[in-house]
Amino acid sequence: MNDFLIAPSILSADFARLGEEVDKVLAAGADVVHFDVMDNHYVPNLTIGPMVCKALRNYGVTAPIDVHLMVKPVDRIIGDFIEAGATYITFHPEASEHIDRSLQLIKSAGCKAGLVFNPATPLHYLDYVMDKIDVVLLMSVNPGFGGQSFIPGTLDKLREAKAKIAASGRNIRLEIDGGVKADNIGEIAAAGADMFVAGSAIFNAPDYKTVIDKMRAEIAA
Ligand code: DX5
Numbered sequence: 191m192n193d194f195l196i197a198p199s200i201l202s203a204d205f206a207r208l209g210e211e212v213d214k215v216l217a218a219g220a221d222v223v224h225f226d227v228m229d230n231h232y233v234p235n236l237t238i239g240p241m242v243c244k245a246l247r248n249y250g251v252t253a254p255i256d257v258h259l260m261v262k263p264v265d266r267i268i269g270d271f272i273e274a275g276a277t278y279i280t281f282h283p284e285a286s287e288h289i290d291r292s293l294q295l296i297k298s299a300g301c302k303a304g305l306v307f308n309p310a311t312p313l314h315y316l317d318y319v320m321d322k323i324d325v326v327l328l329m330s331v332n333p334g335f336g337g338q339s340f341i342p343g344t345l346d347k348l349r350e351a352k353a354k355i356a357a358s359g360r361n362i363r364l365e366i367d368g369g370v371k372a373d374n375i376g377e378i379a380a381a382g383a384d385m386f387v388a389g390s391a392i393f394n395a396p397d398y399k400t401v402i403d404k405m406r407a408e409i410a411a
């Protein structure tokens with residue numbers, strides 16, 4: 191595995207030019223496309239669904255697509271994202287009636303599966319499903335919107351999650367999402383994250399490559 195993955199969240203991209211924006215951010219050095227799915231039910235916002243994921247694949251995007259489901263119910267939409275070409279599919283355990291079943295659905299299609307933890311959601315949801323997990327995603331803001339500030343308590347939670355992953359002995363990514371910027375990514379990496387979602391910090395900048403290069407330099411520092 192690559193040591194560190196940068197996953198720009200297209201939530202902050204220009205949706206009227208989405209294909210070009212994704213090309214541009216990948217050319218600027220991004221590793222993964224983070225794809226935020228919001229349903230105006232589990233979270234108070236409405237974004238994009240499987241049709242848009244499929245459209246990006248048809249447009250020619252071959253990079254991994256990291257589908258972050260902020261929807262309830264979960265299972266109904268998983269199959270659509272598998273067909274639409276998702277690489278990773280992650281969901282919030284509180285939003286699934288049957289967490290193990292949702293994970294199995296994702297894994298049975300050969301996609302990578304993960305659980306997402308809101309700032310106040312305990313990590314114990316991992317306890318009996320670690321064998322089906324490829325990525326643990328910690329939210330460092332409350333889900334629903336881009337452009338919020340990083341919640342500092344997430345650093346301790348990252349360390350806790352990192353210890354759980356190490357104890358499992360499995361090759362599991364530790365992903366962080368919300369308020370990640372070039373000026374805090376260093377301490378976030380030091381706390382154990384190895385996959386970094388950043389929306390506004392990248393797409394609101396005039397030059398994507400400058401920000402991504404700066405982020406990588408801070409991670410390596
Ligand atoms: C929030 C989304 C994030 C969001 C991050 O619910 O899950 O992926 O796009 O945006 P920034 O990086 O601006 O906090």
Ligand code: ZN
Nearest residue numbers: 199226258367
């Ligand atoms: Zn997200």
